[in-house]
Amino acid sequence: MIIAVSGKGGTGKTMVSSTLVKLLSTTGKDVLAIDADPDSNLPEALGVLVDKTVGDVREELKKDTAAGNIPPGANKWDILDYKIMESVIETPEFDLLVMGRPEGSGCYCAVNNMLRKIIETLSSNYDYIIIDTEAGLEHLSRRTTHNVDIMLVVTDPSHRGILTADRIGELAQELEINFKKLYLILNRLKREDEEDLKRKISQIGLELAGVIYEDPLISEFDMAGKPLINLPDDSDPVIAVRRILSKALNFNEE
Amino acid sequence: MFEDIPVDVSPMYEGERIRSANMFVELAGPKSIGAELVQVEDDVEDGKIQVIGPELTEMNQGDIFPFAINIQIQGEKLEKELEGVIERRIHELCNYVKGFMHLNQRDQIWCRVSTEALEAGFKLEHLAKSLSILFKEEFPIIENIAVTILTNKEEVESFLELAKDQYTKRDARARELSDEDVDVFYGCLMCQSFAPSHMCVVTPDRTALCGAINWFDCRAAAKMDPDGPIFEIEKGDVIDAEKGEYSTVNEAIAEHSQGTTDRVYIHSVFEYPHTSCGCFEAVAFYIPELDGIGIVDRDFRGETPLGIPFSAMAGQCSGGKQVEGFTGLSLEYMRSPKFLQADGGYGRVIWMPKAMKDSVLKFMPEEMRDKIPTEEDATTINEIKDFITKHQHPVLELIKESETESAKEDIEKETPRETEETEYESIPSIPVTMAPEISMPAAGGVKIIFKNAKIYAEKVIIKRK
Numbered sequence: 001m002i003i004a005v006s007g008k009g010g011t012g013k014t015m016v017s018s019t020l021v022k023l024l025s026t027t028g029k030d031v032l033a034i035d036a037d038p039d040s041n042l043p044e045a046l047g048v049l050v051d052k053t054v055g056d057v058r059e060e061l062k063k064d065t066a067a068g069n070i071p072p073g074a075n076k077w078d079i080l081d082y083k084i085m086e087s088v089i090e091t092p093e094f095d096l097l098v099m100g101r102p103e104g105s106g107c108y109c110a111v112n113n114m115l116r117k118i119i120e121t122l123s124s125n126y127d128y129i130i131i132d133t134e135a136g137l138e139h140l141s142r143r144t145t146h147n148v149d150i151m152l153v154v155t156d157p158s159h160r161g162i163l164t165a166d167r168i169g170e171l172a173q174e175l176e177i178n179f180k181k182l183y184l185i186l187n188r189l190k191r192e193d194e195e196d197l198k199r200k201i202s203q204i205g206l207e208l209a210g211v212i213y214e215d216p217l218i219s220e221f222d223m224a225g226k227p228l229i230n231l232p233d234d235s236d237p238v239i240a241v242r243r244i245l246s247k248a249l250n251f252n253e254e
Numbered sequence: 255m256f257e258d259i260p261v262d263v264s265p266m267y268e269g270e271r272i273r274s275a276n277m278f279v280e281l282a283g284p285k286s287i288g289a290e291l292v293q294v295e296d297d298v299e300d301g302k303i304q305v306i307g308p309e310l311t312e313m314n315q316g317d318i319f320p321f322a323i324n325i326q327i328q329g330e331k332l333e334k335e336l337e338g339v340i341e342r343r344i345h346e347l348c349n350y351v352k353g354f355m356h357l358n359q360r361d362q363i364w365c366r367v368s369t370e371a372l373e374a375g376f377k378l379e380h381l382a383k384s385l386s387i388l389f390k391e392e393f394p395i396i397e398n399i400a401v402t403i404l405t406n407k408e409e410v411e412s413f414l415e416l417a418k419d420q421y422t423k424r425d426a427r428a429r430e431l432s433d434e435d436v437d438v439f440y441g442c443l444m445c446q447s448f449a450p451s452h453m454c455v456v457t458p459d460r461t462a463l464c465g466a467i468n469w470f471d472c473r474a475a476a477k478m479d480p481d482g483p484i485f486e487i488e489k490g491d492v493i494d495a496e497k498g499e500y501s502t503v504n505e506a507i508a509e510h511s512q513g514t515t516d517r518v519y520i521h522s523v524f525e526y527p528h529t530s531c532g533c534f535e536a537v538a539f540y541i542p543e544l545d546g547i548g549i550v551d552r553d554f555r556g557e558t559p560l561g562i563p564f565s566a567m568a569g570q571c572s573g574g575k576q577v578e579g580f581t582g583l584s585l586e587y588m589r590s591p592k593f594l595q596a597d598g599g600y601g602r603v604i605w606m607p608k609a610m611k612d613s614v615l616k617f618m619p620e621e622m623r624d625k626i627p628t629e630e631d632a633t634t635i636n637e638i639k640d641f642i643t644k645h646q647h648p649v650l651e652l653i654k655e656s657e658t659e660s661a662k663e664d665i666e667k668e669t670p671r672e673t674e675e676t677e678y679e680s681i682p683s684i685p686v687t688m689a690p691e692i693s694m695p696a697a698g699g700v701k702i703i704f705k706n707a708k709i710y711a712e713k714v715i716i717k718r719k
Binding site for chain 1: 359424467586
């Protein structure tokens, strides 16, 4: 099951992703988190340190190849495979793969082709994969997220956030990307605005998976640099995401 | 066949990864040492299985152990040259064993055993047994096989020495592998998403021009994914060995470029050079004034002696176009003994960036090393001319020859032409453009192409529209 989380930057995408990882990793299943947003801070939210990203692996291979350091009998697929495995951050609860910076100058068609295959194989070993995607819509048009089962689009109450969410929905349709389910999550909501916003959202045709109310605890964690994965189980945001998750996972039975 | 192996053995477990959370022990890998080796021997006791060092039952949860797989094979038709190919299969066959993860090859292997496998009663001797059975099944030419697994540090260390020595010997042989030694080349269409008429021809002497994949990588890829973007091209008839023209390569490029290109010389920048996607690590470009070739790579930020930087040049010859006088290439190709052999190889190269020259220096013929200027020696065509004259670059011979030839021609053609030239030279003019090939827009179904054109003008006016 692949769940992707997208939305405009700063809407709380990473909080939703890290909480999903937290909740799913308590199920005893194998969970892989993928940080596919070069601007995101998913590793910080999950409380882990990153040594090496997929971007670093790509650069390393390019450099070694150009310098003639790779013996002719060695196979680059296998080398990449090893290096990608090495870049996976493993914890008892979940594993994390960080995509890192996008490619530099030069062409990466061949290397990217190999990487895509390798990451697909790697991912097939996990029960749940949570992808924190780029804030923009590029990942949709580049079809990097085309085999996603559930797409969760996060928005804050801002007009632009809702507009972006709407555009993601439209683009997914245009590109004929068949998510099994596409949901909207309304984050950082003030109770007094709820009615208004729900009316506004009903007009854009995205199904609302749930709302997360503005919570001082999150700003507190952010200010102190505490990993969001450590939000208490009984805190409101975690309860809200749990509700969203069970709705998302049970959509078949609805 | 696998009845005494306590876990499943099947190709369906290929690609299995074991998370550290589900792992019993790690073998070799980034935190330890390891190696694997297949050797053809004269006397092998068939079916012999040995584990030297601790078995899984003597290890503890979370341990990391050194690890080596030593396979000896014997068979009437087995040759030393096949060791590498057979050894490559260890990775795949180990992964058939459920609960055993195996990554990479040689002295860079990384293995894990799952807790689940251990609980099922799996031991390293079972791995050795499975390999012994699988290898004989995959390669009927193996008559006898013995598998030894090492987990003892000292044993693995001394085995590693032996293995490294073998890898070095094998690599030396692989470097010697040339276009003549193989029956298949490979075509690669990975870049067709943005260069739809481009196909890379990959041969032992010419890596793909992005530098990312060589002949061996292609062989592995074509085997893994026969319907994928990398495929075999039977070598077929040699039309010109020097230029690197092959009938089947021409057919393949015609088919995969939708007829845009139907001939290609893989070892020349002239006439029908290899097309370029845009991925190339470097571009070789003809410098008509001196009848030599310049090379510039992606990392060089300055201007080439043609007055344009790499990026502008890349724009001219990318996208699957065949542009005479330009060809994209990889740095690895510059280490090939067939590097632009039809054009004279390094004997024809008259300019390249310093950093690039340093990285390929030891692959250049010794007598050429001081004769090729870099941006530190020359940045214009005149400066190159001075440098190569001073250093007796062999390209001067070519210029002399062609001058003598054209002098002869002039005599034959008598006076009118000479008058013309005098007239032309009396007007001060500046070069506007120089290109090995220029197509002019023309009407009436006629296309005008200038080859090796130099256009001079008395005055150039640039106007904003």
